[in-house]
Amino acid sequence: MKTEELVKLLATGTEPVDRHAVGRAYGIAILLGLLGAIALLLATLGLRHDLLAATALPMFWGKLAFVAGLGAAGLFVIQRLSRPGAHLDGMPYLLAAPVLVMWAIAAYVLSDTEPTQRMPLLLGETWMRCPWLIAMLSIPAFLAAMNAMRGLAPTRPRLAGAAVGLLAGTVGALVYCLHCPEMGAPFIASWYLLGMLIPVALGGLLGDRLLRW
Amino acid sequence: MKEQGLSNSSEERLRQSLLRGLDGDAAAYRVFLQELASHLRAYFRKRLNRLPDEVEDLVQEALLAIHNQRQTYDANLPLTAWVHAIARYKLVDFLRRRAGKEALNDCIDGTIESDVFASSDYEAAAAHRDLHKLLTQLPDRQRLPIVHTRLEGRSVAETAHLTGMSESAVKVGVHRGLRALAALIRGKT
Numbered sequence: 001m002k003t004e005e006l007v008k009l010l011a012t013g014t015e016p017v018d019r020h021a022v023g024r025a026y027g028i029a030i031l032l033g034l035l036g037a038i039a040l041l042l043a044t045l046g047l048r049h050d051l052l053a054a055t056a057l058p059m060f061w062g063k064l065a066f067v068a069g070l071g072a073a074g075l076f077v078i079q080r081l082s083r084p085g086a087h088l089d090g091m092p093y094l095l096a097a098p099v100l101v102m103w104a105i106a107a108y109v110l111s112d113t114e115p116t117q118r119m120p121l122l123l124g125e126t127w128m129r130c131p132w133l134i135a136m137l138s139i140p141a142f143l144a145a146m147n148a149m150r151g152l153a154p155t156r157p158r159l160a161g162a163a164v165g166l167l168a169g170t171v172g173a174l175v176y177c178l179h180c181p182e183m184g185a186p187f188i189a190s191w192y193l194l195g196m197l198i199p200v201a202l203g204g205l206l207g208d209r210l211l212r213w
Numbered sequence: 214m215k216e217q218g219l220s221n222s223s224e225e226r227l228r229q230s231l232l233r234g235l236d237g238d239a240a241a242y243r244v245f246l247q248e249l250a251s252h253l254r255a256y257f258r259k260r261l262n263r264l265p266d267e268v269e270d271l272v273q274e275a276l277l278a279i280h281n282q283r284q285t286y287d288a289n290l291p292l293t294a295w296v297h298a299i300a301r302y303k304l305v306d307f308l309r310r311r312a313g314k315e316a317l318n319d320c321i322d323g324t325i326e327s328d329v330f331a332s333s334d335y336e337a338a339a340a341h342r343d344l345h346k347l348l349t350q351l352p353d354r355q356r357l358p359i360v361h362t363r364l365e366g367r368s369v370a371e372t373a374h375l376t377g378m379s380e381s382a383v384k385v386g387v388h389r390g391l392r393a394l395a396a397l398i399r400g401k402t
Binding site for chain 2: 001003004005006007008009010011012013014015016017018019021022082083084085086087152153155212213
């Protein structure tokens, strides 16, 4: 086929393109991921029994704000990584900001605590389960966001895969807040972050294989 | 900042054609793809000077990629950056696929970063790959919509009537078929 014929083939009968296709693709992925994670949560772990009472505590919302802030940064970054030629200046700072704020709060809380009580505060009751449960709840969003990314144009497949993992991790952690009884800032700053980093690592590893176009 | 005078005005012209094309203006989109093809040809020829025979195949591959991924163009960003990133991605991907056979890394050198719209004064050579043949490998639900709407110029409604598919299935078939075609090309080279 001559290139001229290919041009004709591609241009003939072309349909209008949705200018917000990238944002929409991830909006749908997040929605599917949330619904999937909530279904998983209800089927396996259940809500925390004191959920209503917990919503009166500032740390409940602080936890949500940390996860949602990281998720918003992740959503911004993933759209950049889906568009060829979009620059990534400032992205590391954007991602680091919510983490640094959470670490600062955790450091303050720890410094304000009796030395003997610091380890229990850091480990909470559930540190061994928490990261894995967050990773499990991120699976629906991981699949949905990876599928969305596959329809777009990542030119840095490893970073793009990691961004998929981050978006999925924040969705999983957000839903996990409905179950998790932990309220200590040091716990959130470490184990929640670790839980969200599991899909990041997985996405980074799979990116090269799954995101070629 | 070399050759900027010409490339800036040609970039803006191309950008307007693309934007109209994205709104569904087929004639403007065709102009965009035609001009883009000659720029891509110049770009790849410059970087594949040891493999001149591969240039046209790569031009077609990049055109197909740009078409399939056109929803990722952000109208607020320069067209050059977007086209260049795709062309570069396709070039590196192409060289990587070939690298199994020969070591060709020396084709990727410093010049890879220079302007994609720098010049376009090359004639199209023949492509080796026959997209018509690749089309026959697609399943009917993708091949027929492409053949009827794109090669024969029929409307979506006519094609739906002709094939017994729904109109949305025809549109989906074209979309998936062109993506499948790109995947076939990647597997073949």
